[in-house]
Amino acid sequence: MHIGGKAVKTATALKVELPYDGSEVGTVYRAFREQVDSAVAAAKAAGPAMGEMTREERSCILRKVHEAMLERRDALASAIVSECGKPIREARTEVERAAYTILFSSEEAHRLVGEVVPMDAEPAGKGHYAMTVREPLGVIAAITPFNFPMNLAMHKIGPALAAGNTVVHKPASTTPISGILMADIFAECGLPQGALNVITGPGGEIGDLLVFHPDVVMVTFTGSPEVGLRIRNLAGMKRVTLELGNNSAVIVDEDANLEEAAARCTAGAFAHSGQVCISVQRIYVQSRVKSEFLERMAANAGKLVIGHPREAGTDISSLITPKEAERVQGWVAEAKSAGAKVVTGGEHRGRATVEPTVLADVPETSPVMCKEVFGPVVGVNGYERLEEAIELVNRSDYGLQAGIYTRDMEKAWKAARQVHVGGFMINEIPQFRVDQMPYGGVKLSGSGREGPRYAIEEMTEPKLICWKV
Ligand code: NAP
Numbered sequence: 001m002h003i004g005g006k007a008v009k010t011a012t013a014l015k016v017e018l019p020y021d022g023s024e025v026g027t028v029y030r031a032f033r034e035q036v037d038s039a040v041a042a043a044k045a046a047g048p049a050m051g052e053m054t055r056e057e058r059s060c061i062l063r064k065v066h067e068a069m070l071e072r073r074d075a076l077a078s079a080i081v082s083e084c085g086k087p088i089r090e091a092r093t094e095v096e097r098a099a100y101t102i103l104f105s106s107e108e109a110h111r112l113v114g115e116v117v118p119m120d121a122e123p124a125g126k127g128h129y130a131m132t133v134r135e136p137l138g139v140i141a142a143i144t145p146f147n148f149p150m151n152l153a154m155h156k157i158g159p160a161l162a163a164g165n166t167v168v169h170k171p172a173s174t175t176p177i178s179g180i181l182m183a184d185i186f187a188e189c190g191l192p193q194g195a196l197n198v199i200t201g202p203g204g205e206i207g208d209l210l211v212f213h214p215d216v217v218m219v220t221f222t223g224s225p226e227v228g229l230r231i232r233n234l235a236g237m238k239r240v241t242l243e244l245g246n247n248s249a250v251i252v253d254e255d256a257n258l259e260e261a262a263a264r265c266t267a268g269a270f271a272h273s274g275q276v277c278i279s280v281q282r283i284y285v286q287s288r289v290k291s292e293f294l295e296r297m298a299a300n301a302g303k304l305v306i307g308h309p310r311e312a313g314t315d316i317s318s319l320i321t322p323k324e325a326e327r328v329q330g331w332v333a334e335a336k337s338a339g340a341k342v343v344t345g346g347e348h349r350g351r352a353t354v355e356p357t358v359l360a361d362v363p364e365t366s367p368v369m370c371k372e373v374f375g376p377v378v379g380v381n382g383y384e385r386l387e388e389a390i391e392l393v394n395r396s397d398y399g400l401q402a403g404i405y406t407r408d409m410e411k412a413w414k415a416a417r418q419v420h421v422g423g424f425m426i427n428e429i430p431q432f433r434v435d436q437m438p439y440g441g442v443k444l445s446g447s448g449r450e451g452p453r454y455a456i457e458e459m460t461e462p463k464l465i466c467w468k469v
Contacts, residue, residue, distance in 0.1 A: 002183040004042030005193030019085035043166035046194035062106030064189035105158030130466035136164035149175035159455035241448030246400035253406035254286035261405040262296035268431035269378035287382035328375030400441035401430035
């Protein structure tokens with residue numbers, strides 16, 4: 001662990017495994033109350049040093065981190081492969097994206113502004129002048145999931161530090177390595193000791209300690225709705241940002257470019273074996289083009305290479321644990337017995353791998369449609385009228401991102417306005433994200449937005465300063 005600028009071990013070692021074959025790839029140490037308390041104390045003690053830094057000093061550290069990440073991209077990508085089994089090509093992309101997230105954060109350190117308030121817009125305000133200044137909140141707990149262990153951590157750490165806060169980061173137990181490597185890089189790039197601390201161990205135990213800690217002023221969480229809701233309920237007056245799950249839907253209209261839509265939907269359904277919060281999970285295709293679309297999806301899925309995540313040609317590696325692979329395969333079997341057709345895939349292979357699976361005519365009540373699969377499974381159902389497709393997309397407890405493929409501007413606009421989500425894509429899959437855009441959901445997908453410019457607003461207090469002349 002990293003606490004107050006020092007490497008910290010406890011007597012309890014935790015093994016980190018490569019999910020694809022279960023081989024041991026590292027060891028971390030379990031935090032207890034003592035380490036949680038000392039990490040929060042170190043973060044609190046570093047507050048004044050961070051607060052005294054100029055915007056340029058904070059921005060400069062982040063720029064150095066961006067450069068260091070690109071210089072070490074191979075080692076960082078290799079760490080991501082080891083701990084989460086992500087195919088190496090996707091792991092390299094994650095490192096590059098994470099480096100951009102830090103670069104955008106460094107730019108936001110310069111741009112962070114308050115505003116002049118027009119006090120005399122009300123007669124009582126005559127002779128009064130006011131402005132807001134954006135002040136850091138203090139110690140922020142950043143709790144992150146396994147599927148993008150580096151970029152999602154940088155989406156919290158980058159904006160928090162850019163605004164002058166300090167951080168205690170708790171990565172997922174399956175993927176603790178990249179967080180620790182990143183803390184080394186921040187320290188080398190001149191971040192004051194204690195401004196970024198990383199503690200490892202079971203979220204169910206140390207998570208509560210962090211959320212309840214009186215010196216933690218904000219919890220920024222990415223992960224499952226169950227844990228997110230628990231944090232929301234326990235956090236009391238603390239500020240909370242929640243980036244949770246989804247069962248992303250896309251509408252494919254009869255006039256869409258089917259070749260492109262099928263190619264992008266295949267990529268969006270099976271990247272990182274579907275373990276992406278905006279993975280394409282439900283596709284509603286206009287009935288007249290459904291069989292052609294399904295043929296294309298099946299052909300594309302059939303070309304994906306299943307293999308070891310370190311092989312350059314691998315598209316599909318494994319799920320995070322064998323238990324997850326069993327769950328996903330069980331959901332496929334359940335959909336099949338409820339009447340769904342397995343167009344391709346559906347089998348559990350090796351230790352924790354599930355074949356890329358395309359299902360058709362899936363009952364809307366099947367878990368593969370109405371819950372979050374978080375595996376390489378996509379359901380394709382037909383529709384007759386756009387209104388019906390919009391209603392099906394909205395028939396979800398989630399609302400992170402959704403999309404439509406169509407050449408008809410009127411239909412695209414209608415869907416964009418009527419689908420209830422945080423982000424809507426036209427002629428692009430809902431899995432599309434660049435790291436500077438506002439990103440977050442409605443309903444069970446969470447609250448608050450990420451993307452450095454938007455996260456930094458959540459991580460600062462707009463203090464009003466008023467004076468009478
Ligand atoms: P998870 O089980 O909710 O875990 C996320 C983090 O929370 C881990 O660090 C976990 O620690 C910790 N945690 C567990 N119980 C906790 C508690 N009681 N209090 C505080 N922290 C606790 O999620 P996951 O399986 O890692 O990730 C998959 C989920 O994340 C999916 O639902 C996915 O959609 C969502 N996700 C959302 C986004 C987004 O931006 N909206 C992005 C990526 C993923 P341990 O690992 O030690 O249990």
